[in-house]
Amino acid sequence: MADFLTDIQVLRERARAQIDKGPVTEAYGADLERVIQVCNEALASELVCVLRYKRHYYTATGIHAEPVARQFGEHAADEQEHADRLADRIVQLGGEPDLDPARLSARARTEYDASLDLIQMVKEDLVAERVAIASYTEIAQWIGDGDLTTRRLFEDLLADEEDHADDLTTLLGRLPKSNKPAEW
Numbered sequence: 001m002a003d004f005l006t007d008i009q010v011l012r013e014r015a016r017a018q019i020d021k022g023p024v025t026e027a028y029g030a031d032l033e034r035v036i037q038v039c040n041e042a043l044a045s046e047l048v049c050v051l052r053y054k055r056h057y058y059t060a061t062g063i064h065a066e067p068v069a070r071q072f073g074e075h076a077a078d079e080q081e082h083a084d085r086l087a088d089r090i091v092q093l094g095g096e097p098d099l100d101p102a103r104l105s106a107r108a109r110t111e112y113d114a115s116l117d118l119i120q121m122v123k124e125d126l127v128a129e130r131v132a133i134a135s136y137t138e139i140a141q142w143i144g145d146g147d148l149t150t151r152r153l154f155e156d157l158l159a160d161e162e163d164h165a166d167d168l169t170t171l172l173g174r175l176p177k178s179n180k181p182a183e184w
Contacts, residue, residue: 024093036093039095040086040090042086043099045109047083049110052110052111052124053073053075054072057072059116064176071168075167078160085153085157092149093150109132111124113125119175119177129168136157136161140155
């Protein structure tokens with residue numbers, strides 16, 4: 001057996017003695033309570049993003065609205081998946097996902113937006129994606145090697161958010177600078 005590995009008998013004894021802790025073992029090196037709190041803040045952010053994208057999906061109008069609304073709908077579904085993954089991880093860590101609507105926007109890093117202008121919608125969604133990218137980068141770095149599974153989760157979410165930001169940047173570049181029809 002490799003020198004750095006704990007004796008298998010010791011691992012088995014520890015596993016039996018702390019069976020009530022589920023997947024959180026002595027090897028867990030992060031601040032568990034803070035990780036759960038950070039995951040709940042990210043969960044709130046993802047749910048606010050779902051709501052913002054849904055709002056934009058349903059209220060997008062104008063000649064350019066169809067492809068943009070389709071993108072909003074796809075992103076809303078992705079953000080919902082992110083929320084589900086975060087909630088699952090919170091439960092795995094022994095926490096409770098905080099889904100209380102009364103506290104949702106106060107905990108979220110992203111903001112809800114009720115714009116009716118298509119270009120403004122895209123810009124607000126791009127701002128939210130950029131906030132998520134900066135936040136998830138910071139969180140993954142903060143977690144480091146203390147909780148590899150949660151760090152990987154945030155790295156996965158980060159990759160999706162970067163993809164969303166790229167999609168929105170492309171859309172913004174293709175839309176006319178004004179959402180108002182040209183004068184005849």
